[in-house]
Amino acid sequence: MPILLTAALAQAAIAAPPAEPVPLGTVFAHELLGTMILIVLGAGVVANALLPDSKGKGGGNLMINVGWGIGVMAGVYVAFKSGGHLNPAVTLGLWANGADFAPGVPAGATTALVYIAAQVLGAFLGAVLAWLAYRDHFDREAPAGDKLAIFATGPAIRSYGNNLITEVIATFVLVFVIVTFGQNPAQLGPLPVTLLVIGIGASLGGPTGYAINPARDLGPRIAHALLPIKGKGGSDWAYAWVPILGPVLGGVLAGVAATAFVG
Helix, strand or coil, rough: CCCCCCCHHCCCCCCCCCCCCHHHHHHHHHHHHHHHHHHHHHHHHHHHHHHHHHHCCCCCCHHHHHHHHHHHHHHHCCHHHHCCCCCCCHHHHHHHHHCCCEECCCCCCCHHHHHHHHHHHHHHHHHHHHHHHHHHHHHHCCCCCHHHHHHHHCCCCHHHHHHHHHHHHHHHHHHHHHHHHCCCCCCCCCHHHHHHHHHHHHHCCCCCCCCCCCHHHHHHHHHHHHHHCCCCCCCCCCCCHHHHHHHEEEEEEEHHHHHHCCC
């Protein structure tokens, strides 16, 4: 399942008084910790729903969508100094939109690389923590596909072109609406992004599991490949490019479109 995402962020898209520069080390630490929290809660809720003898076994997609949404909210709050992107698609979308990444954090190639590196590493660490929390359950016999689904997304119907289109559309919705939130004078913070992620999961999550976040899929997929998980099977690297390229394209397109239609 996804996610996510995300960015409490879109304060970066609105005019604000000049802010004190935020050191790149601070940006890295906040994005890493925020993404780690996102993934430990997101992967954790999928583990709760799928693994044998878990108390949440059979909780279904609604529980998973809500768990991911709350993971987004928690991660965004943790990463407040960096703008709470937690997602390369958000970072690249804001850059394409011409916005700063956060107050005091101007957009640029070096800064983007810092964000993305922190997000992928944080996602990897979050997946490792989720595995540790459910280690006894991972040791029980379960379908290899269920164990992989805790770490990475996969299609309901494998059709790479259509799967890619789904990820582009879902991520476009995520980033375009996030930038729109930044124009809202109510300043509701991470809550609207949380509800948006839950809504995307409920509406567009069926075909691919709505990665909408390259780091959310890549970091945990690497963790799945490296961790000593009993009966885990393969990590499905043949599909891995879809939840990377699709969200990148969707995020950049959303940033460009927001420049034209949102301002």
